[in-house]
Amino acid sequence: MLKSALRKQALNQRSALTEDNLQELNEKLLAQFKKLDLSNIKSLHIFLPIIHQKEPDTFLIIDWLQQQHPEIEIVIPKADFKTSIMSHHSYLDKEDLLNNHYHIPEPQKAKLFTTTPDMVIVPLLAFDKKGYRVGYGKGFYDRFLSKLATQKIGLSFFDAVEEIIDVHLNDIRLDKCITPNQIYIFKD
Known part of the structure; x- marks a missing residue:
């Protein structure tokens, strides 16, 4: 499928979710996230959810990390749209x-994080069985991830599609993608 069609499909799927659906899916995402090996993770970059877009509620993950892994530094983004x-x-x-x-929630007073995070939790609208993702189309995360040799993990309410047809050289593959029902692992 083409990115544009997948983007539209994913946004429609999300908009159809009820509050009860969202709560259940978010709880299942958290349960799957808890299965990750965090033993060597000192810093974890995670996106913050756009609530009206019905994105995964990453605050559940942040709260759990702060309680269960206070040693992990949590890093969040701030976008410059210019x-x-x-x-x-x-x-x-x-x-x-x-x-x-x-x-998009963004930090106001938090200090700049200037080193490489050990893990990045990546937003997406859809992803395929090879680990390629479709975002909103601005390329923020592809630019960021292209500079990192770190674990890249997507979060999705929905399972993988077979293939994104219009992948290009600047698209960065995920290492894993967490869904409510499983963790996809992508290998070369």
């Missing part, structure tokens, strides 16, 4: 967050 580049900040708490023009 340059299409993200900066990365150590997560303080929800009180430090303010929604930007696109309703």
Whole structure:
């Protein structure tokens, strides 16, 4: 399938989710996330959800990490839509967050994180069985991930599609993708 068709399909699937559906799917995503080996993880970059887009509620993961793995530094992004580049900040708490023009929560006072995170939790709309993903089309995460040799893990409410047809050289493959029912592992 083409990215444009997958993007439209995924947004339609998400918009059809009820609050009860979302709660159940988010709880299942968290249960799958808990299965990851975090023993060598010192810092973890995670996106913050756009609530009106019905994205996975990564605050559940953040809260669990803070309780169960307080030694892991949580890193969150801040997008510059003029340059299409993200900066990365150590997560303080929800009180430090303010929604930007696109309703994406972003840090306001958190210190800049300048090293490479050990794991990145990547947003997506859809993904295929080879580990390629479809996002909103701005390329923020592909640019960010292209500079990293770190674990790249997607979060999706829905299972993989067979193939994204219009993958190009700048698309960065995921290492894994967590869904409510399983963790996909992608190998070369």
